[in-house]
Amino acid sequence: MTKELTVLFVTPEAVPFAKTGGLADVAGTLPLALQRQGLKLQVIMPLYGMIKQGEHSLSLVAENLKANLGPNLLEFNLFKATSGGVPFYFVERDEFYERSQLYGTSRGDYFDNLERYTFLARSLLPICLALDLKPDIVHCHDWQSALVPVYMKTDWSWLAPMADSASVFTIHNLAYQGLFDRAKFPLLGLDWSLFSIDGLEYYDSINLLKGGIMFADTITTVSRQYSREIQTPEFGYGLEGVLQSRAAVLTGIVNGVDYSNWDPATDPLLVANYHPQSLAGKAKNKQALMEKYGLASKLAAAPLLGMISRLADQKGFDLVASVLPKLLAQDVTLVILGTGEEKYHQLLTQEAQKYPGKLGVKIAYDNTLAHLIEAGADLFLMPSRYEPCGLNQIYSMKYGTIPVVRATGGLVDTVEPVDLAKGTGTGFQFEEYSPEAFLAALQAAISAYQNKSLWSKLMQNAMAQDFSWETSARAYLELYHQTLKRKTTEIRRAL
Ligand code: ADP
Secondary structure, rough: OOOEEEEEEEOOOOOOOOOOHHHHHHHHHHHHHHHOOOOOOEEEEEEOOHHHOOOOOOEEEEEEEEEEEEEEEEEEEEEEEEEOOOOEEEEEEEHHHHHOOOOOEEEOOEEEEEHHHHHHHHHHHHHHHHHHOOEEEEEOOOOOOOOHHHHHOOOOOOOOOOOOOOOEEEEOOOOOOEEEEEEHHHHHOOHHHHHHOOOOOEEEEEEHHHHHHHHHHEEEOOHHHHHHHOOOOOOOOOOOOHHHHHHHHEEEOOOOOOOOOOOOOOOOOOOOOEEEEHHHHHHHHHHHHHHHHOHHHHHOOEEEEEEEEEOOOOOOHHHHHHHHHOOOOOOOOOEEEEEHHHHHHHHHHHHHHHHOEEEEEEEEHHHHHHHHHHHHHEEEEEEOOOOOOOOHHHHHHHOOOOOEEOHHHHHHOOOOOOEEEEEOOOOEEOOOHHHHHHHHHHHHHHHHHHOOHHHHHHHOOOOOOOEEEEHHHHHHHHHHHHHHHHHHHHHHHHO
16 A cells, blocks of 8 residues: 655645635545645645634634744744645634735736745745644745745755655746845845855846756646647746756646535525526626616527626736727626736726627626626626636636636636537637637637527537546656655665
8 A cells, every 4th residue: 555645735825725826626625625635735834814703713723833034033823724624734823914905906026025935945944843744745836935845856856754745836826936136035044055047046136936946856837738838938938948857857746626615506606506507597696687787678588798807917908908899899797806916907897888788897806706607697707818728717627617718727627619500519729819719719618608509509518627626636646656666766866
């Protein structure tokens, strides 16, 4: 029998505690699926203000632990809560984490993000010592925890809790790299020799993500297609060369979803539940959604399009704005829920004023409304410039809401293009990032919607998709074993 692996997740966000995007869904639900595979899981993340104020039952497990930040030794406390039987540990240092948001406001990033996430990485060793943890695998996520693989290969490589541990680093979005002024390098407590082309230096700045890529034993991304794309100049954000150099240990595992939160048959946040054999409830959600957004009730039979998204350049809102005149000249309604960059707040608010009764915009982060949109809309739009995996298209399919997506990243891996003649497929795709290509896909979807028997076939195809975590969790399990095997061979060779 193989040994039960111990895996430590280090993440800046995880549901149900703190979330800005898909990373939180993954970091909060993959550990539960891995635990079902027989692994022992622990998760470490910051204790943000919103977690303290939330309704989680937190208990203090260690006080006055100390971690380095540059030359200083700073204290922190450690709290614990459980989710689905998995222990989540929270690093409490209010100076860094007691904020209204996670990384910054709509005006920009917090000025001390380097300090905040260096401290998170540095807290790992004292936590392992305090809790007597000896993880086989430390699985880190995005630039905020990218220093952990660096410390594991440098300062911690001979220290008992970590000496035999291997690191896995998952890139959820390559565009966010954690870039900081070189003047702050001493805060990391690393030798200046690591501020180099083979280390964390990137055009004379500190690049934390690059550090994770260079030092992790294994690198993963959240879909196969994205793992290929990021090795090209179009999607590599300047790191394509670095990623190519590590291609041997880079792989893509598509995200799963937690259907216990996202299933129209049981979702408590809906106006009415429904399932593939009984779809009547979907219409009730549509009606409630239209009312909530003040859309014209005379358009109840017309297709209702939905979008839920961070308002960022990545997500294709420039394409949405460009197609609105032609799209909304037809019998179609559109609801958008999102928050993010100020320029998109303004753009969307202005557009909504131009199309009363047809376009509804809510600038907010609202989980309940997100569920209602998934259930109430007929079509779900994701015209992303790039999309590492994307979760909303997966949720949409489960809710019988047909996605219209750009053929990029995880959208390629998860949405099967519709074949109108055969009635196969689960969504509409377009290739070129242009308003014309997007509009053509929308037109195809809108006309398919008029064909009721075809449409119900497509809904059934979509609702039958299964992206539950089990398959992906097994792939991670296999990868953890491979990583450990490789690490052991490397250590033996070095002796
Ligand atoms: P990303 O991680 O790039 O933001 P994903 O599609 O992978 O995109 O995941 C987005 C997640 O965040 C989904 O669970 C989605 O429902 C949620 N989400 C995004 N914006 C909002 C919002 N304004 N209100 C509620 N949920 C949101």
